[in-house]
Amino acid sequence: MSTSALKPRSTAADSGHALAARMAIGFDPWLALATVGLGICSLVAIHGAAPGYVSRQAVYLGLGLLVMAVMSRFDYSRLREFKWGIYALLILAILLVLALGAAANGAERAINFSVVSFQASEFGKVALMVFLAAVVVDSSRRISATVLTARVMALALLPALLVIQEPDLGSGLVYLAIAFAILYIASVNWRQLATVAAIGVTALTLALTVGPAIGVHVLHHYQEQRLTGFLHPSQNPRSDAFQQVQSVIAIGAGQKTGRGANATQTSLGLVGESPTDFIFTVVGERLGFVGAAVVLSLYALMIWRALRIVAIAKNLFGALIAAGAVAMLMFQVFVNVGMTLGIMPITGVTLPLMSYGGSSVLATFLTLGLLQSIYGQARTAAAAKGRVLRF
DSSP states (O other), X not given: OOGGGGSOOOOHHHHHHHHHHHHHTTSOHHHHHHHHHHHHHHHHHHHHHOGGGXXXXXXXXXXXXXXXXXXXXXXXXXXXXXXXXXXXXHHHHHHHHHXXXXXXTTEEEEEEOSSOEEOHHHHHHHHHHHHHHHHHHHHXXXXXXXXXXXXXXXXXXXXXXXXXXXXXXXXXXXXXXXXXXXXXXXXXXXXXHHHHHHHHHHHHHHHHTHHHHTTOOSSOHHHHHHHHHTXXXXXXXXXXXXXXXXXXXXXXXXXXXXXXXXXXXXXXXXXXXXXXXXHHHHHHHHHHHHHHXXXXXXXXXXXXXXXXXXHHOSSHHHHHHHHHHHHHHHHHHHHHHHHHHTSSOOOOOOOTTTSXXXXXXXXXXXXXXXXXXXXXXXXXXXXXXXXXXXO
């Protein structure tokens, strides 16, 4: 009898078990830990700021976890062939919000339905990172780096300007940060990136100084005040800087362990939009330095895992999507926390997973699901080659 006859034959069931085993190890537990931890912190903070919002936020978080789980099993590479359709939907959704969106504090940012509202600019962040990643992969070998940089920035600038007109300056800036990060990972020369950054800073400076002087207002008046008022908040504390001044006072009052139920600035409404834009203020006042450190540590863990996924992605498309996700998370955390501490202007950027709001929460979970998909396929590809990816 030949030795080959003694070997067990592989079956479809065996192949299925092997695939299931590979998929089981393809879910980043550390990224999941940071996600769940921030969700719990969100419920705690919102309970302190606006108890009536807790149940709805819990529903958003539950749906978000389901979205992330489903997306983690989706082959992200398939999105590449639908890039122009994704971009068209992005532009169309923003235009619909501009045309039909309901006003909220002067900004037409969402289309309201019976029980929920749709904020296109939040989901647009995910769509843009996928689209730009596909454009870079499909174009990088056919055109020069200079042309590629100009094309990517132009394609990102169109939805960014439309979103700014809602007006939603914060999301528009996130779009540009995503484009910048994708170009960086695509190995675009640093001089070109520096040129793009210099043009952006110059354009913003002109919009805030020369434009108003000659009667041209690129930004809304309150946006101009927010971008400049944080530099000298004490000179006019009753203006748009009042909210930021109260936020700094609240965080300082939290000291080491927080004031708990004795918090005043956030509970008495002195810090407006505390469940959304200023949710970190609630953490600082009620839970103190300890609570703020826990939240920031969870963000550090999340961003570390996202950077790790950039490094291990099985293809350039996955690495670029992950880079866009890193830019989105880092930019929003830095700007939002900086805004509450008085070192960044108020731009309406939400704190991922912490701020109250269905569109923001679900869009972030969609991004995390893409990261899990990239991680899982990287593990599967490595296992097929006999390698083991650690951490």
